[in-house]
Amino acid sequence: MSIAERKGRDRAEREQRIVAAARVIAAREGWDAVTIRRLADEIEYSQPVLYSHFANRAAIVAAVAIEGFREFSAALTDAAACAGEQTIALEAVASAYLTFARSHAALYEAMFVLPTDLRFAKSDTQPELRAAFAALAAVVAPFCADVELVTETFWAALHGFAELERSGRIRPGARDARVALLVGAISQTA
């Protein structure tokens, strides 16, 4: 069975190379530059091989997004762990969120902006998505009764900050002030 196992490993490794290439190209040149031909070139196989791994281009973007969610929830959890007091944790997580969005712009775009079939708050929600939500909920929980409600609102505000800043519609310089305002509002919720 060892040959079959090696083949399986090779396949998995090739699939990972596709995802990695997509991620690198997206980060450097934007998602428009991530074409099937370009990826095929990068992994040194013909284009149809990609379709033996992924149903279509969107599935490749989704695979990158999943990777992103893993790192994202790790970053948020870390931020919460490093901060001591509860209010500090809230602010640390909010800052970590915005830092992630800014320094992994293409990744964040795949996760939250580009059309995708990945869903939240549904039975078929991917565990990676759940983990990210849980990381936010954890730092919000001490301040409220309806955790889900406040977490959704916290998340939405952060997403709005990230998006409007990315598209140059709010002032980058006021970032900390906005975070402070948000954290203050949440920590004073009944």
Add this chain to the structure above:
Amino acid sequence: MSIAERKGRDRAEREQRIVAAARVIAAREGWDAVTIRRLADEIEYSQPVLYSHFANRAAIVAAVAIEGFREFSAALTDAAACAGEQTIALEAVASAYLTFARSHAALYEAMFVLPTDLRFAKSDTQPELRAAFAALAAVVAPFCADVELVTETFWAALHGFAELERSGRIRPGARDARVALLVGAISQTA
């Protein structure tokens, strides 16, 4: 000069037909269905004619977005005017924002999600964009000293609500509760 004037009018009218067609197709079938060929078909001219009106496809999307901003700020201003008390106005505007985003999804997408060169908070900001910001600022102003800061935050939260709800990532049923939470937080700002 009357012939030249008529020509100018005809041209302007044709340009408007392009924008209108783009808007209708986007609303019915999504922005991917808005192709140059399709628009050319719709206005019954050849494709190159479109490029005598707009530099490229993105410019057509931007033209639709500008229309959207006009209607958007009108909707927000109306909501504020119809509401009496200040807190009520805040909530009315928040609700109007989300209703607009939901019932004009393609328009909202052109305004805030699709890549565009339209900018906020810059010297070259379009007046249509300024008006929308001003409409939000007007209802926020009574509750805070730093109006710009709180308006940005208000806006970001609403944008996050709209986007996360559109992509199925927060619960549509909790919409009113989230608005109430946001309005409560803003109206208690020092």
Add this chain to the structure above:
DNA sequence: GATATTATCTAGCGTTGCTAGATAAATAAT
């Protein structure tokens, strides 16, 4: 060694945004 299966490739379809070069129509100059 013949047969079936799997892995991969070449070649191409239909569509996209966009443009060069040709043609027809309107205007200006003689």
Add this chain to the structure above:
DNA sequence: ATTATTTATCTAGCAACGCTAGATAATATC
């Protein structure tokens, strides 16, 4: 009134896209 010039428009096509059918090579099975 005829010619020249500018303006408006079209036909045709390029390069690139996502994706796939059908052919070929490599591997496994009998």
